[in-house]
Amino acid sequence: xxxxxxxxxxxxxxxxxxxxxxxxxAATNLAHRAIERARAxxxxxxxxxxxMLTRLxxxxxxxxxxxxxxxxxxxxxxxxxxxxxGFFTDSSTTSSISSDSTSSTTSSIAVxxxxxxxxxxLVVALILLSAGPPDPRPxxx
Amino acid sequence: xxxxxxxxEIPIEPLRRRDPAAFARLVERNQPIVLGLCQSMGMRGxxxxxxxxEVFANVFRALPSFQARSALGTWxxxxxxxxIAKVRARNRRGxxxxxxxxxxxxxxxxxxxxxxxxxxxxxxxxxxxxxxDREATVIELYYRRDWSVERIAQMLECPKGTVKTLLFRARxxxxxxxxxxxxxxx
Numbered sequence: 001x002x003x004x005x006x007x008x009x010x011x012x013x014x015x016x017x018x019x020x021x022x023x024x025x026a027a028t029n030l031a032h033r034a035i036e037r038a039r040a041x042x043x044x045x046x047x048x049x050x051x052m053l054t055r056l057x058x059x060x061x062x063x064x065x066x067x068x069x070x071x072x073x074x075x076x077x078x079x080x081x082x083x084x085x086g087f088f089t090d091s092s093t094t095s096s097i098s099s100d101s102t103s104s105t106t107s108s109i110a111v112x113x114x115x116x117x118x119x120x121x122l123v124v125a126l127i128l129l130s131a132g133p134p135d136p137r138p139x140x141x
Numbered sequence: 142x143x144x145x146x147x148x149x150e151i152p153i154e155p156l157r158r159r160d161p162a163a164f165a166r167l168v169e170r171n172q173p174i175v176l177g178l179c180q181s182m183g184m185r186g187x188x189x190x191x192x193x194x195e196v197f198a199n200v201f202r203a204l205p206s207f208q209a210r211s212a213l214g215t216w217x218x219x220x221x222x223x224x225i226a227k228v229r230a231r232n233r234r235g236x237x238x239x240x241x242x243x244x245x246x247x248x249x250x251x252x253x254x255x256x257x258x259x260x261x262x263x264x265x266x267x268x269x270x271x272x273x274d275r276e277a278t279v280i281e282l283y284y285r286r287d288w289s290v291e292r293i294a295q296m297l298e299c300p301k302g303t304v305k306t307l308l309f310r311a312r313x314x315x316x317x318x319x320x321x322x323x324x325x326x327x
Binding site for chain 2 (some may be wrong): 006009010011013015016017018019020021023024026027030031032033034035036037041042049
Protein backbone atom coordinates (compact mmCIF):
# COMPACT_ATOMS: atom_id res chain seq x y z
CA UNK A 1 0.00 0.00 0.00
CA UNK A 2 1.42 3.41 -0.95
CA UNK A 3 1.79 6.22 1.56
CA UNK A 4 -1.07 8.22 -0.03
CA UNK A 5 -3.44 5.28 0.04
CA UNK A 6 -2.42 4.60 3.61
CA UNK A 7 -3.15 8.23 4.53
CA UNK A 8 -6.57 8.08 2.89
CA UNK A 9 -7.39 4.80 4.63
CA UNK A 10 -6.40 6.22 8.01
CA UNK A 11 -8.28 9.45 7.36
CA UNK A 12 -11.42 7.43 6.56
CA UNK A 13 -10.96 5.24 9.61
CA UNK A 14 -10.47 8.24 11.89
CA UNK A 15 -13.48 10.08 10.51
CA UNK A 16 -15.55 6.92 10.89
CA UNK A 17 -14.37 6.46 14.46
CA UNK A 18 -15.17 10.04 15.42
CA UNK A 19 -18.59 9.93 13.77
CA UNK A 20 -19.34 6.61 15.47
CA UNK A 21 -18.56 8.01 18.91
CA UNK A 22 -21.81 8.21 20.90
CA UNK A 23 -22.70 11.70 22.09
CA UNK A 24 -22.56 12.11 25.90
CA UNK A 25 -25.91 12.36 27.65
CA ALA A 26 -27.13 15.95 27.89
CA ALA A 27 -26.65 17.27 31.40
CA THR A 28 -29.91 17.97 33.19
CA ASN A 29 -30.64 21.61 33.99
CA LEU A 30 -27.26 22.69 32.65
CA ALA A 31 -28.31 26.31 32.05
CA HIS A 32 -29.70 26.65 35.58
CA ARG A 33 -26.59 25.08 37.09
CA ALA A 34 -24.35 27.34 35.03
CA ILE A 35 -26.24 30.45 36.18
CA GLU A 36 -26.02 29.34 39.83
CA ARG A 37 -22.32 28.64 39.47
CA ALA A 38 -21.68 31.98 37.76
CA ARG A 39 -23.50 33.84 40.57
CA ALA A 40 -21.58 31.92 43.23
CA UNK A 41 -18.28 32.71 41.50
CA UNK A 42 -19.19 36.40 41.21
CA UNK A 43 -20.16 36.54 44.90
CA UNK A 44 -16.93 34.82 45.94
CA UNK A 45 -14.89 37.25 43.85
CA UNK A 46 -16.71 40.26 45.29
CA UNK A 47 -16.07 38.98 48.82
CA UNK A 48 -12.41 38.46 47.97
CA UNK A 49 -12.17 42.00 46.61
CA UNK A 50 -13.79 43.44 49.73
CA UNK A 51 -11.37 41.53 51.94
CA MET A 52 -8.47 42.86 49.91
CA LEU A 53 -9.79 46.43 50.21
CA THR A 54 -10.18 46.03 53.95
CA ARG A 55 -6.63 44.77 54.25
CA LEU A 56 -5.38 47.65 52.11
CA UNK A 57 -7.28 50.19 54.19
CA UNK A 58 -5.89 48.73 57.43
CA UNK A 59 -2.36 48.81 56.04
CA UNK A 60 -2.79 52.42 54.89
CA UNK A 61 -4.02 53.42 58.33
CA UNK A 62 -0.98 51.77 59.93
CA UNK A 63 1.43 53.38 57.47
CA UNK A 64 -0.22 56.78 58.05
CA UNK A 65 0.16 56.42 61.81
CA UNK A 66 3.79 55.35 61.52
CA UNK A 67 4.48 58.24 59.15
CA UNK A 68 2.88 60.75 61.54
CA UNK A 69 5.01 59.48 64.40
CA UNK A 70 8.11 59.70 62.23
CA UNK A 71 7.27 63.28 61.20
CA UNK A 72 6.72 64.27 64.79
CA UNK A 73 10.01 62.64 65.83
CA UNK A 74 11.95 64.24 62.99
CA UNK A 75 10.49 67.67 63.76
CA UNK A 76 11.36 67.27 67.43
CA UNK A 77 14.95 66.21 66.82
CA UNK A 78 15.44 68.71 64.01
CA UNK A 79 14.02 71.53 66.12
CA UNK A 80 16.29 70.67 69.04
CA UNK A 81 19.35 70.58 66.79
CA UNK A 82 18.48 73.89 65.17
CA UNK A 83 17.83 75.47 68.58
CA UNK A 84 21.11 74.12 69.96
CA UNK A 85 23.03 75.40 66.97
CA GLY A 86 22.07 78.95 67.96
CA PHE A 87 20.27 79.60 64.70
CA PHE A 88 17.64 81.63 66.53
CA THR A 89 20.10 83.69 68.58
CA ASP A 90 21.08 87.34 67.83
CA SER A 91 23.53 88.04 65.02
CA SER A 92 25.60 90.19 67.46
CA THR A 93 26.15 87.09 69.64
CA THR A 94 27.13 85.03 66.63
CA SER A 95 29.59 87.63 65.41
CA SER A 96 31.46 87.55 68.71
CA ILE A 97 32.35 83.88 68.14
CA SER A 98 35.66 83.36 66.50
CA SER A 99 35.75 82.44 62.85
CA ASP A 100 37.26 78.97 63.59
CA SER A 101 34.56 77.94 66.03
CA THR A 102 31.79 79.27 63.71
CA SER A 103 32.95 77.21 60.78
CA SER A 104 33.26 74.07 62.91
CA THR A 105 29.75 74.63 64.40
CA THR A 106 28.21 75.21 60.95
CA SER A 107 29.65 72.00 59.56
CA SER A 108 28.51 69.97 62.57
CA ILE A 109 24.94 71.31 62.15
CA ALA A 110 24.75 71.00 58.37
CA VAL A 111 24.68 67.20 58.36
CA UNK A 112 21.85 66.66 60.91
CA UNK A 113 19.78 69.38 59.24
CA UNK A 114 20.24 67.81 55.82
CA UNK A 115 19.36 64.39 57.24
CA UNK A 116 16.27 65.82 58.92
CA UNK A 117 15.06 67.51 55.74
CA UNK A 118 15.69 64.39 53.65
CA UNK A 119 13.91 62.20 56.19
CA UNK A 120 10.95 64.55 56.17
CA UNK A 121 10.79 64.54 52.40
CA LEU A 122 10.91 60.74 52.44
CA VAL A 123 8.13 60.52 54.98
CA VAL A 124 5.92 62.88 52.98
CA ALA A 125 6.61 60.86 49.84
CA LEU A 126 5.76 57.68 51.73
CA ILE A 127 2.45 59.12 52.88
CA LEU A 128 1.57 60.31 49.39
CA LEU A 129 2.44 56.93 47.89
CA SER A 130 0.62 54.85 50.47
CA ALA A 131 -2.52 56.96 50.51
CA GLY A 132 -3.16 56.76 46.75
CA PRO A 133 -6.17 58.44 45.14
CA PRO A 134 -9.15 59.19 47.38
CA ASP A 135 -11.64 56.31 47.60
CA PRO A 136 -15.06 57.49 46.32
CA ARG A 137 -16.87 54.53 47.97
CA PRO A 138 -18.39 54.74 51.42
CA UNK A 139 -16.41 53.28 54.29
CA UNK A 140 -16.64 49.50 54.51
CA UNK A 141 -17.58 48.22 57.92
CA UNK B 142 -30.11 22.87 12.13
CA UNK B 143 -26.44 23.46 11.47
CA UNK B 144 -24.33 25.33 14.05
CA UNK B 145 -24.49 28.51 11.98
CA UNK B 146 -28.27 28.35 11.60
CA UNK B 147 -28.59 27.91 15.35
CA UNK B 148 -26.58 31.09 15.93
CA UNK B 149 -28.89 33.17 13.79
CA GLU B 150 -31.98 32.18 15.76
CA ILE B 151 -30.77 33.43 19.14
CA PRO B 152 -31.11 37.23 19.51
CA ILE B 153 -28.08 38.89 21.03
CA GLU B 154 -29.66 41.66 23.13
CA PRO B 155 -31.54 39.41 25.61
CA LEU B 156 -28.35 37.40 25.97
CA ARG B 157 -26.34 40.53 26.78
CA ARG B 158 -28.94 41.31 29.47
CA ARG B 159 -28.40 37.74 30.75
CA ASP B 160 -32.00 36.81 30.18
CA PRO B 161 -32.33 33.25 31.62
CA ALA B 162 -34.65 32.04 28.84
CA ALA B 163 -32.30 33.24 26.09
CA PHE B 164 -29.36 31.77 27.95
CA ALA B 165 -31.16 28.41 28.27
CA ARG B 166 -31.64 28.43 24.49
CA LEU B 167 -27.95 29.20 23.98
CA VAL B 168 -27.00 26.30 26.26
CA GLU B 169 -29.40 23.95 24.53
CA ARG B 170 -28.00 24.83 21.11
CA ASN B 171 -24.33 24.65 22.02
CA GLN B 172 -24.13 21.91 24.61
CA PRO B 173 -23.62 19.02 22.13
CA ILE B 174 -20.34 20.50 20.90
CA VAL B 175 -19.24 21.57 24.38
CA LEU B 176 -19.98 18.10 25.77
CA GLY B 177 -18.23 16.56 22.76
CA LEU B 178 -15.14 18.67 23.40
CA CYS B 179 -15.15 17.60 27.07
CA GLN B 180 -15.55 13.97 25.99
CA SER B 181 -12.70 14.22 23.48
CA MET B 182 -10.45 15.55 26.23
CA GLY B 183 -11.07 12.41 28.23
CA MET B 184 -13.71 13.65 30.67
CA ARG B 185 -16.49 11.37 31.80
CA GLY B 186 -19.42 11.25 34.18
CA UNK B 187 -19.50 13.95 36.84
CA UNK B 188 -16.23 15.49 35.58
CA UNK B 189 -17.81 16.04 32.17
CA UNK B 190 -20.96 17.59 33.69
CA UNK B 191 -18.86 19.83 35.92
CA UNK B 192 -16.68 21.01 33.05
CA UNK B 193 -19.74 21.79 30.91
CA UNK B 194 -21.34 23.72 33.79
CA GLU B 195 -18.12 25.69 34.27
CA VAL B 196 -17.94 26.49 30.55
CA PHE B 197 -21.48 27.87 30.51
CA ALA B 198 -20.95 29.70 33.81
CA ASN B 199 -18.00 31.51 32.21
CA VAL B 200 -20.11 32.20 29.12
CA PHE B 201 -22.91 33.60 31.31
CA ARG B 202 -20.51 35.92 33.14
CA ALA B 203 -18.93 37.12 29.89
CA LEU B 204 -22.23 37.70 28.04
CA PRO B 205 -22.55 41.46 28.76
CA SER B 206 -19.12 41.99 27.19
CA PHE B 207 -19.92 40.04 24.00
CA GLN B 208 -19.04 42.46 21.18
CA ALA B 209 -20.32 40.32 18.27
CA ARG B 210 -16.95 40.65 16.57
CA SER B 211 -17.22 36.93 15.83
CA ALA B 212 -20.21 34.59 15.56
CA LEU B 213 -21.86 33.78 18.88
CA GLY B 214 -21.11 30.07 18.54
CA THR B 215 -17.44 30.72 17.74
CA TRP B 216 -17.21 32.94 20.81
CA UNK B 217 -18.86 30.30 23.03
CA UNK B 218 -16.55 27.54 21.75
CA UNK B 219 -13.52 29.77 22.28
CA UNK B 220 -14.49 30.17 25.94
CA UNK B 221 -15.22 26.43 26.05
CA UNK B 222 -11.76 25.49 24.79
CA UNK B 223 -10.01 27.72 27.33
CA UNK B 224 -12.19 26.55 30.23
CA ILE B 225 -12.01 22.85 29.37
CA ALA B 226 -8.22 23.06 29.09
CA LYS B 227 -8.08 24.61 32.59
CA VAL B 228 -10.45 22.00 34.05
CA ARG B 229 -8.46 19.23 32.38
CA ALA B 230 -5.20 20.52 33.85
CA ARG B 231 -6.86 20.76 37.29
CA ASN B 232 -8.22 17.22 36.99
CA ARG B 233 -4.81 15.92 35.97
CA ARG B 234 -3.22 17.44 39.06
CA GLY B 235 -5.75 15.65 41.23
CA UNK B 236 -5.76 12.48 39.09
CA UNK B 237 -5.53 9.02 40.55
CA UNK B 238 -9.11 7.88 40.82
CA UNK B 239 -10.37 5.48 38.16
CA UNK B 240 -12.43 7.16 35.47
CA UNK B 241 -16.18 6.55 35.73
CA UNK B 242 -17.95 4.93 32.82
CA UNK B 243 -19.17 7.10 29.94
CA UNK B 244 -22.73 8.36 30.41
CA UNK B 245 -24.03 8.16 26.90
CA UNK B 246 -27.17 9.52 25.36
CA UNK B 247 -29.73 6.68 25.63
CA UNK B 248 -31.74 8.11 22.74
CA UNK B 249 -28.82 7.76 20.39
CA UNK B 250 -28.10 4.15 19.33
CA UNK B 251 -24.41 3.39 19.30
CA UNK B 252 -23.18 2.61 15.78
CA UNK B 253 -20.56 0.45 17.43
CA UNK B 254 -22.91 -2.46 18.09
CA UNK B 255 -22.51 -4.00 14.64
CA UNK B 256 -19.16 -2.56 13.77
CA UNK B 257 -16.16 -4.78 13.12
CA UNK B 258 -13.96 -1.83 13.94
CA UNK B 259 -15.37 -1.42 17.45
CA UNK B 260 -12.11 -2.20 19.21
CA UNK B 261 -10.07 0.02 16.87
CA UNK B 262 -12.54 2.85 17.36
CA UNK B 263 -12.33 2.58 21.15
CA UNK B 264 -8.55 2.68 20.99
CA UNK B 265 -8.70 5.74 18.77
CA UNK B 266 -11.06 7.52 21.21
CA UNK B 267 -8.72 6.73 24.08
CA UNK B 268 -5.78 7.98 22.03
CA UNK B 269 -7.64 11.23 21.23
CA UNK B 270 -8.24 11.73 24.96
CA UNK B 271 -4.47 11.53 25.49
CA UNK B 272 -3.63 14.19 22.89
CA UNK B 273 -2.84 17.69 24.07
CA ASP B 274 -5.68 20.23 24.37
CA ARG B 275 -5.39 21.87 20.96
CA GLU B 276 -4.80 18.62 19.10
CA ALA B 277 -7.82 16.95 20.70
CA THR B 278 -9.89 20.05 19.90
CA VAL B 279 -9.01 20.09 16.21
CA ILE B 280 -9.61 16.33 15.88
CA GLU B 281 -13.04 16.70 17.53
CA LEU B 282 -14.07 19.66 15.37
CA TYR B 283 -12.59 18.53 12.08
CA TYR B 284 -13.43 14.82 12.10
CA ARG B 285 -16.52 14.60 14.31
CA ARG B 286 -18.23 17.95 13.67
CA ASP B 287 -16.96 18.32 10.09
CA TRP B 288 -15.85 21.91 10.61
CA SER B 289 -13.59 23.43 7.96
CA VAL B 290 -9.95 24.26 8.71
CA GLU B 291 -10.84 27.93 8.23
CA ARG B 292 -13.60 27.85 10.84
CA ILE B 293 -11.38 26.03 13.34
CA ALA B 294 -8.63 28.59 12.74
CA GLN B 295 -11.12 31.40 13.40
CA MET B 296 -12.26 29.74 16.60
CA LEU B 297 -8.75 29.06 17.88
CA GLU B 298 -7.61 32.52 16.72
CA CYS B 299 -4.65 31.13 14.82
CA PRO B 300 -3.59 30.86 11.16
CA LYS B 301 -4.96 28.05 9.00
CA GLY B 302 -1.45 26.65 8.70
CA THR B 303 -1.34 26.12 12.47
CA VAL B 304 -4.58 24.11 12.35
CA LYS B 305 -3.19 21.98 9.53
CA THR B 306 -0.01 21.38 11.53
CA LEU B 307 -2.04 20.43 14.60
CA LEU B 308 -4.15 18.04 12.51
CA PHE B 309 -1.06 16.48 10.96
CA ARG B 310 0.66 16.03 14.32
CA ALA B 311 -2.47 14.60 15.94
CA ARG B 312 -3.01 12.19 13.06
CA UNK B 313 0.57 10.96 13.32
CA UNK B 314 0.19 10.36 17.05
CA UNK B 315 -3.09 8.51 16.54
CA UNK B 316 -1.73 6.46 13.66
CA UNK B 317 1.17 5.34 15.84
CA UNK B 318 -1.34 3.74 18.22
CA UNK B 319 -2.68 1.41 15.55
CA UNK B 320 -1.17 -1.58 13.78
CA UNK B 321 -0.82 -1.23 9.95
CA UNK B 322 -3.38 -4.00 9.35
CA UNK B 323 -5.97 -2.12 11.41
CA UNK B 324 -5.59 0.91 9.14
CA UNK B 325 -5.67 -1.17 5.96
CA UNK B 326 -8.85 -3.03 6.96
CA UNK B 327 -11.73 -1.89 4.70
